Amino acid sequence: MATIGFRQHDHGQCIATALSQAEAKCAEQKLQFTPVRRRVLEILLDKHRAMGAYDILDILSAEGMGSQPPVVYRALDFLVQHGFVHRIERLNAYTACAHPTHDHVPAFLVCRECKAVAETETELTQGRLGSAADKTGFRIEKIVVEAEGLCPACAGARP
């Protein structure tokens, strides 16, 4: 299941697995996997694409789970903080993590046409960025890598 994205897969299974993994991790770390948090993760897994906070909020509020922005932002903060969800800076949007079972520096391929997002991982930290940080005494805590371009489908549609 490496480099998931732009490909077919058993989606019901994929959602169920991810949800139960999240549940397990929360139990283990004594985190509260509350209904709102669970539902937000479920929505992101289900759509399997980057979604804006307000897109998610629309769904939540249609289901009577809170209709104000802070509700969804708090849930997203929690999910991001614990690695279940990543924020795509380029889109101001959020997407479920494709490999939540281990720590990693995620990297994204974002289609500028259809906004589809594929997640992969990157080594980095070394290389020029790391050495620039060392030289200047900068202490890196987090790295964002996002590539923008055309996904196969959109490139095919108008090549």
Next chain:
Amino acid sequence: MATIGFRQHDHGQCIATALSQAEAKCAEQKLQFTPVRRRVLEILLDKHRAMGAYDILDILSAEGMGSQPPVVYRALDFLVQHGFVHRIERLNAYTACAHPTHDHVPAFLVCRECKAVAETETELTQGRLGSAADKTGFRIEKIVVEAEGLCPACAGARP
């Protein structure tokens, strides 16, 4: 002048140089380096840090150069498009390019405390991101690399 940032330098000189380089490049490519565009670049060079569009707009409007958001966004679009300015996705902010004379994939070190920004360059495009793109048929057009952490000053202030 590689990896400028978090360091002392002759700032007046640095601004003058960058401005005249921009001017030259615009002349060469028949681009209009209009007063608003010039002033926005100058402001970013002067502050030498990431600034929000509305921070810049405040300054512009105090000087009578247009007081509505589109004015500054249009200028920023122009400057970004031609490589004089970079957008920092992590901050929804903008910063003058540290090496505008050649094409490059910029990478940033962003201090989460004081929002200072240092620019460096990165190889990338190869490595796992490139190979993931190849595998899936994704066509990369642009890459964003941003590291968040603590700059020397802020790390020193509370270590």
Next chain:
DNA sequence: ACCCACGACGTTATAACATATCAAGCGAAA
């Protein structure tokens, strides 16, 4: 059993960032 500290959630309001649209000015090309 009590209470109280803490974390989550509800709600209002507002801040911050960005764009659509249409009209007007102005210089260069035809």
Next chain:
DNA sequence: TTTCGCTTGATATGTTATAACGTCGTGGGT
């Protein structure tokens, strides 16, 4: 001189995010 293209002016609105404050429920210490 007319026309074209690009820049700017101006209004309105859309989108993303957070501040601030109150309430509620749970679980630990007494």
